[in-house]
Structures are given as C-alpha cells and as structure tokens.
Amino acid sequence: MNDRVCLSPFCGARTTQRVQRCPACGRRMFGRDEIAARGRHLVLLGLILAGVVGSVVWFWSSGLLPAVAGEPAPSFRGTAFEARALLFALIALILTGVCFTASGALMMAGRSSRTPTRAAIILFAAALVAILICLASAYLLRDGLN
C-alpha cells in the first residue's frame, strides 16, 4: 500500500495511482511519509498554540474573569460584553490548537484528519469573528455609548 491522499479538509480523496494532483479537486496529493511529517508539524503547532493561548488565559484570568462576570476589574477596562467576547475568542483559539494536535496525530497514524481539521478551521474563524466584534465594540461604539 502506497496510496496518496488529498489533504484538502473539504475533499480527502485517496488514490493508489502515483499522481501529483488530486483527481477530485486538483490540489496536491501526499504520500504516507509526507503526511506523517506534516502531522508531526501540526501536532507541534497545535500544542504551541494551545499552550501559548492557555498561558495567556491562565495568567490573565484574575483580571479577565471578574470582567466577564460584570464586576470591576482593574486590569480590564472594556465592558463585560467585550470581556466575554475576548474570553470566547481565547477559548476558541485553545480548541483550535487541540484540534490541530488531534488532526496531526491522525495524520501520523495514517488516518483521515478531515473532521478535526474542519473543526479547527471553524473554531479559528469563530475566534477571529469574536476578536473583530470585541475590537469593533471597543473602538467604534465606545464614543457613541459613553
């Protein structure tokens, strides 16, 4: 077995033919060794992302969590809504890292990584939307509200 796999999270076609391009979607196809190598990078990337964002939440929780609950927080000057949006974004980023790690582990095991990869993309998009909402709330609406 030396099959090649399309790594597109929205395709995932497999073939035993030695082709460079996916017959279904036209993206590059990867052999097992290449996928295992990419899987290792993805595991590392996911652990770093979850670790860095997790540390931020850990060290900032004493300032951020009261703000989320609507209590006065000296280290967070935004509104409770902004604190909630920010906390949501940070948690979504941690889960993105967890999904990347799961995806990379599946790739190293030679299994399909489409489900965690799709979940990671959706979580990352959700984190970006939450950050944009938080920034919009902080910079665009502040003058109108106060």
Ligand SMILES: [Zn+2]
């Ligand atoms: Zn494909």
